[in-house]
Amino acid sequence: MLIEEMIRDVERELLRLLSEQERPSALVEAMRWAVEGGGKRIRPRICLAAAVAAGGTATDALLPACAVELLHSYTLVHDDLPAMDNDAERRGKPSVWAKFGEANAILAGDALQALAFTALAQTPEHRIGARAKMIEFFGRCALGVVRGQVEDIVPGTKDVPFIYEHKTADLFMAAAVTGALAGGGDDASVEKLRLYAYHLGLAFQYEDDLLDDDSPFSRDETLRLVQSETDAALAALSGLPGDATSLAELARVLVNRTR
Amino acid sequence: MLIEEMIRDVERELLRLLSEQERPSALVEAMRWAVEGGGKRIRPRICLAAAVAAGGTATDALLPACAVELLHSYTLVHDDLPAMDNDAERRGKPSVWAKFGEANAILAGDALQALAFTALAQTPEHRIGARAKMIEFFGRCALGVVRGQVEDIVPGTKDVPFIYEHKTADLFMAAAVTGALAGGGDDASVEKLRLYAYHLGLAFQYEDDLLDDDSPFSRDETLRLVQSETDAALAALSGLPGDATSLAELARVLVNRTR
Numbered sequence: 248m249l250i251e252e253m254i255r256d257v258e259r260e261l262l263r264l265l266s267e268q269e270r271p272s273a274l275v276e277a278m279r280w281a282v283e284g285g286g287k288r289i290r291p292r293i294c295l296a297a298a299v300a301a302g303g304t305a306t307d308a309l310l311p312a313c314a315v316e317l318l319h320s321y322t323l324v325h326d327d328l329p330a331m332d333n334d335a336e337r338r339g340k341p342s343v344w345a346k347f348g349e350a351n352a353i354l355a356g357d358a359l360q361a362l363a364f365t366a367l368a369q370t371p372e373h374r375i376g377a378r379a380k381m382i383e384f385f386g387r388c389a390l391g392v393v394r395g396q397v398e399d400i401v402p403g404t405k406d407v408p409f410i411y412e413h414k415t416a417d418l419f420m421a422a423a424v425t426g427a428l429a430g431g432g433d434d435a436s437v438e439k440l441r442l443y444a445y446h447l448g449l450a451f452q453y454e455d456d457l458l459d460d461d462s463p464f465s466r467d468e469t470l471r472l473v474q475s476e477t478d479a480a481l482a483a484l485s486g487l488p489g490d491a492t493s494l495a496e497l498a499r500v501l502v503n504r505t506r
Numbered sequence: 507m508l509i510e511e512m513i514r515d516v517e518r519e520l521l522r523l524l525s526e527q528e529r530p531s532a533l534v535e536a537m538r539w540a541v542e543g544g545g546k547r548i549r550p551r552i553c554l555a556a557a558v559a560a561g562g563t564a565t566d567a568l569l570p571a572c573a574v575e576l577l578h579s580y581t582l583v584h585d586d587l588p589a590m591d592n593d594a595e596r597r598g599k600p601s602v603w604a605k606f607g608e609a610n611a612i613l614a615g616d617a618l619q620a621l622a623f624t625a626l627a628q629t630p631e632h633r634i635g636a637r638a639k640m641i642e643f644f645g646r647c648a649l650g651v652v653r654g655q656v657e658d659i660v661p662g663t664k665d666v667p668f669i670y671e672h673k674t675a676d677l678f679m680a681a682a683v684t685g686a687l688a689g690g691g692d693d694a695s696v697e698k699l700r701l702y703a704y705h706l707g708l709a710f711q712y713e714d715d716l717l718d719d720d721s722p723f724s725r726d727e728t729l730r731l732v733q734s735e736t737d738a739a740l741a742a743l744s745g746l747p748g749d750a751t752s753l754a755e756l757a758r759v760l761v762n763r764t765r
Contacts, residue, residue, distance in 0.1 A: 268649065268653060270653070270657070270668075271653060271656045271657045271660055273656055273660050274652065274653060274656040321616075325612055325613070325616060328609075328612065330589075330607075330608035330609045330612060331609050331612065348589075349589035350587075350589045350590050350659055351656065351659075353584055353587065353589060353590065353612060354584070354652050354655055354656050356616070357580075357584060357615070357616075357619065357652050358649050358652040358653070360616065360619055360620065361619065361645050361648035361649040361652065362645070362649055364623045364641060364644075364645045364648075365641075365642055365645030365646060365648075365649065367641075368638050368641035368642035368645055369638075369642060375634065378637075378638050379627050379628075379637050379638075382623060382624075382626075382627035382641055383624055383627035383628060385623075386620050386621070386623045386624030386627055387624060389620035389623075389624075390527065390617050390620040390621055390624065393533065393613050393616050393617040393620065394527060394529070394530060394533060394617070396613055397530045397532055397533040397610065397613050398529070398530045400609055400610075401530055401532050409529075
């Protein structure tokens with residue numbers, strides 16, 4: 248599968264971006280620890296596959312794919328902090344603050360967010376203005392993720408759809424839209440791919456609730472939601488100029504993790 | 507003075523950017539608290555004046571001026587955190603974490619950084635590619651500020667010039683370079699203005715050391731450094747296509763705070 252091969256290029260490019268800074272070594276090591284944590288690289292996959300579905304190549308979206316993973320990594324580093332979820336472990340390893348201290352973890356997260364935008368600013372563009380659109384949309388999603396996280400931690404009644412839309416779907420949308428724009432997608436293709444990612448993000452989050460046994464809804468209701476959001480994601484893929492097979496496959500893999 | 511009038515526009519534009527998000531209110535309030543803290547808006551002034559010196563107008567640099575202030579504000583919010591400098595006050599008011607809690611302060615800082623890049627991505631460009639250059643340079647400076655901060659807090663011998671270059675001069679350079687690019691400056695003008703800001707940033711930092719009575723060098727040596735960096739900043743301003751009077755005046759005001 249082409250996307251699988253490209254993911255190795257994303258890993259290499261991430262390391263290159265991280266190794267542009269040599270010092271201070273405490274910062275560089277903390278940033279690497281955060282990014283090399285062994286994640287599934289779902290968002291870079293969406294990004295690369297969106298470039299293909301929009302009529303471009305996966306290579307077009309190499310830098311945006313890195314940018315979304317850098318952004319995702321920073322949110323995890325900050326989420327784990329003692330003042331937030333207070334998680335000393337992530338994926339079976341010490342979390343960044345547990346290994347490098349709180350101050351370094353805050354700063355490593357800050358640096359990862361800056362690096363994400365820097366990577367995006369270096370993306371070649373097929374259409375004039377595509378890169379600016381990419382960065383503006385990505386910025387709104389980066390802000391959206393924070394909005395979702397604040398809603399999640401604020402005491403009192405939570406607006407669950409708001410949290411899911413922003414904490415999860417915004418990053419999926421950032422991946423799809425930057426990938427589509429980098430691949431030279433026209434407005435209609437970009438919008439289809441944004442919709443795909445929106446619904447996939449929600450399906451993914453509901454599926455996560457099932458896996459964590461932590462759903463705000465009944466199990467049957469959550470299964471129904473996963474199904475309807477997945478159907479909506481797949482429906483959004485029709486009529487794209489490029490091959491959307493990888494995106495359809497990704498949707499099916501992501502929402503069948505429990506079954 | 508034109509720059510003074512434009513600063514009021516910057517204040518209004520900052521409020522507009524901040525009010526685009528309506529919720530969660532905890533986040534919006536914390537972001538406003540951080541930005542409305544009554545700072546001197548030095549970096550937006552540099553940005554606006556750099557656009558003029560590069561041959562454009564201050565209005566060209568309205569969004570970059572907001573972006574540098576948003577970035578500066580986020581660094582202050584994170585610097586004040588208990589895990590960092592542990593400052594419960596800033597400019598005579600509770601710091602963001604003291605007023606809104608640590609988690610909200612971390613997240614408000616994160617959101618301010620994202621908003622800075624979003625503002626930059628919306629900047630009109632006079633030359634094709636100027637906006638991408640702006641964002642890439644800004645991103646490197648945003649990363650640089652974090653590198654300087656990590657070097658500052660890491661235990662052991664500190665590389666003082668490295669800290670000053672990154673913690674202070676990088677943000678001054680981000681202001682001057684984004685302003686120059688937004689004003690339509692050519693490569694030579696942008697480089698002159700980058701140099702101006704680099705030296706002004708160092709002069710400003712040495713002057714700050716004098717004010718805080720916290721210099722790594724003797725008072726005489728620090729005074730000499732302030733003078734030589736100011737001279738270098740002023741020298742960089744010759745041969746610019748636009749009016750550099752405001753930048754020269756700014757340099758003289760900033761480095762005469764003790765005398």
